[in-house]
Amino acid sequence: MITAIFIGMMQLDGDIIKRNNVRDFGRGSRPMVFAHGFGCGQQMWRYIWPAFENDFRIILFDYVGSGNSDTSAYNQERYGSLTGYAQDVLDICRALNLKDIVFVGHSVSGMIGLLASIKQPEFFESLVLIGPSARYINDDGYVGGFEKTDIDELLSTMEKNYIGWANFLAPVVMQNVDRPELVDELAESFCSTDPLIARQFAQVTFLSDNRKDLHKVRHPSLILQCSQDLIAPNEVGQYLQDHLPNSTQRVMQATGHCPHLSSPEETIGLMKEFLA
Amino acid sequence: MNLFERILQDLPCGCIVFEDNGKITFVNPTICELLGYNVDEMIDSGIEVVFTISSRIFYQTHFFPLLKLKGQVSEIFLTLKPKTGPPVPVLVNVKLSEVNGLVSYIGIFTAVWERQKYEEELLLAKKAQQKVLEENDVLIQLKKQLEIHQQELDSKVSMLRERTDEYLQIGKVLTHDMQEPIRKIAFFFEALVEQKEIQQNSENLKKVDIINRSVTRLRFLTNALFDFVNHSSLREEFTHLDVGQLIRKAELDVKQSLGITGFTVFFESIPRFFGDAAQMKRLFIELIKNAVQNRSSHQTLEIQVNAVVIEENIYQANAGKYHYTDHVKLEICDNGIGFERKYESYVFGLLNKLNKKSDGVGLGLTLCKQIVSNHHGSIQIRSNPENGTCVTIVIPVNRISSL
Structure with missing residues (x-):
């Protein structure tokens, strides 16, 4: 009886590894979990994790519906809320039996990570939030950077890019691969492949409001704020710093919303400073 | 002007060259004309200025990552914002x-x-078709699920009815049928003990003592079980609970009933949730009692209650169903003697007890589990001999039917 339950659990864990396309490698024991944002998958972290693989256990994954995850596991009800995405993170922590993780989340994954850390603090040690925002839409004195109409237009832009321009969804062929772990990425599609899933993720991301959750966070966090970030402008970063307990904000020289792609060295440097 | 410059000048499409940081270094006349800027206005500004806000988001979340990783992006639809x-x-x-x-x-x-007009038509048609298909799919799916759920529900309800009947019968057996013989044994036993032949023999006295203790224990056990059965069939009105007040009352009750006062329960504000006040108070009594009975002899007992509102799936048994609602997560932690991790589920079992020295019969946590389940919540316990015990309870803030 006990054996049966045990085997059942093992299968479940294996399912999660496959479901979220989890990669678990690195030579350290301290786990570092990288969570991608809206739009793309775990390949986003390609320039960052090599700087940590000697000292950390690196965990990469795709949210269900993104990257190379098992799209058949997508559930509209579950992923109709950031809590559903946070559950992915918690599922992975449980499946890999992780403790005291350093969670590195880009964009919406900042909030997803915070939600997960509130629910099950025992999995977490600290959080690195790259371009996070507690709310994207302006609201009665709060500056989020967007109006509701901007988001509606974004959804329409996305739809038009899914009409059938195959290039956008085609497998990404990587140049200069000299790392065996990356070979598998060759056959991967880069961004979320299902237009309906991408649409719902966009809605959930840009319409979410997590300002009420910030005070519940217990772990230390690093906010990496880019200069001239349209998606998470300075006001948003400042709001987070003011309301997120135990947080440190660093304003980066990097511009745009993806410093881990445009300025990996600066990103890595600030992460190392925080984790030292 | 040489031939190449001439061609670039007259190219029938806009051309912009920009650097890694987005800074524009070259524009051709066609793009200037399209956007109504002159060359100087565009040079040195960021590439994003030419996009509408929605296209900027798309640029940052999809376009730029793709460009950065692939070195090239083709046939992407975006919207430019002219002057x-x-x-x-x-x-x-x-x-x-x-x-x-x-x-x-x-x-x-x-x-x-x-082309955009054409695509818009296409999208409209596609959306309309998709909607019909989806609705149809959803309906078929729902019908199937409903059928399955109705059958499951039906069999579960009938099973539950039988179980409840059995349960109440056992309860009845415990209350009347068992207490009566115990009372009789005790009565005649006392009469027997008073006889001289028994009093004079020390060997007999030892046996008498054992029988006496067993009868007391049996009586205690039956009363506890009666209380357990009785409590679970008891239902009061659900209200929004002042949890802090319930904890204080429970603390007082335990101090009075056990006569032990050297401990404190610490907590800050606890969010209200919907529940049965009597049951929840009983739960806190049982948990505080456990903490007191398992306190460490080296340090003063401290019980810390923390609460946070989290979102949790209201569906517990139905795989694949999700409805996230606010739940209160309560953590009740003590600095007592704790127990080995391997007993973390054992302790919830009926009549299972770890601390052989305590007076309890092993019903406290079973009762807690039942109370939490009456509140459509979940309960977990984590413990180790170094750090004491933490009980985590997650209960929906609002009544299930008012979702």
């Missing part, structure tokens, strides 16, 4: 190159006014 006038729909191709030794991206922008 004045309506937005311009364009198709964009961008390729990584090197200009004057600097990493640069060369982009061409083709206006797609006509």
Whole structure:
């Protein structure tokens, strides 16, 4: 009886590894979990994790519906809320039996990570939030950077890019691969492949409001704020710093919303400073 | 002007060259004309200024990552924002190159006014079709699920009815049928003990003592079980609970009933949730009692209650169903003697007890589990001999039926 339950659990864990396309490698024991944002998958972290693989256990994954995850596991009800995405993170922590993780989340994954850390603090040690925002839409004195109409237009832009321009969804062929772990990425599609899933993720991301959750966070966090970030402008970063307990904000020289792609060295440097 | 400059000048599409940080280093006349800017206005500004806000988001979340990782992006639809006038729909191709030794991206922008109209029609038709298909699919799916759920529910309800009947019968047996013989044994036993032959023999007295203790224990056990059965069939009105007040009352009750006062329960504000006040108070009594009975002899007992509102799936048994609602997560932690991790589920079992020295019969946590389940919540316990015990309870803030 006990054996049966045990085997059942093992299968479940294996399912999660496959479901979220989890990669678990690195030579350290301290786990570092990288969570991608809206739009793309775990390949986003390609320039960052090599700087940590000697000292950390690196965990990469795709949210269900993104990257190379098992799209058949997508559930509209579950992923109709950031809590559903946070559950992915918690599922992975449980499946890999992780403790005291350093969670590195880009964009919406900042909030997803915070939600997960509130629910099950025992999995977490600290959080690195790259371009996070507690709310994207302006609201009665709060500056989020967007109006509701901007988001509606974004959804329409996305739809038009899914009409059938195959290039956008085609497998990404990587140049200069000299790392065996990356070979598998060759056959991967880069961004979320299902237009309906991408649409719902966009809605959930840009319409979410997590300002009420910030005070519940217990772990230390690093906010990496880019200069001239349209998606998470300075006001948003400042709001987070003011309301997120135990947080440190660093304003980066990097511009745009993806410093881990445009300025990996600066990103890595600030992460190392925080984790030292 | 040489031939190449001439061609570039008259190219029938917009051309912008920009650097890694987005700074524009070159524009051709066609793009200037399309956007109503002159060359100087565009040079040195960021590439994002030419996009509408929605296209900027798309640029940052999809376009730029793709460009960065692939070195080239083709046939992407974006919308440009001219100085004045309506937005311009364009198709964009961008390729990584090197200009004057600097990493640069060369982009061409083709206006797609006509094609856009066509695509909009296409999208409308596709959406309408998709909606019908989805609705149909959803309906078929729902019908199937409903059928299955109705059958499951039916069998579960009938099973539950039988179980409840059995349960109440056992309860009845415990209350009357068992207590009566115990009372009789005790009565006649006392009469027997008073007889001289028994009093004079020390061997007999030892046996008498054992029988006496067993009868007391049996009586205690029956009373506890009666209390357990009785409590679970008891239902009061659910109200929004002042949890802090319940904890204080429970603390007082335990101090009075056990006569032990050297401990404190610490907590800050606890969010209200919907529940049965009597049951929840009983739960806190049981948990505080456990903490007191398992306190460490080296340090003063401290019980810390923390609460946070989290979102949790209201569906517990139905795999694949999700409805996230606010739940209160209560953590009740003590600095007592704790127990080995392997007993974390054992302790919830009926009549299971770890601390052989305590007076309890092993019903406290079973009762807690039942109370939590009456509140549609979940309970877990984590413990180790170094750090004491933590009980985590997650209960929905609002009544299930009012979702």
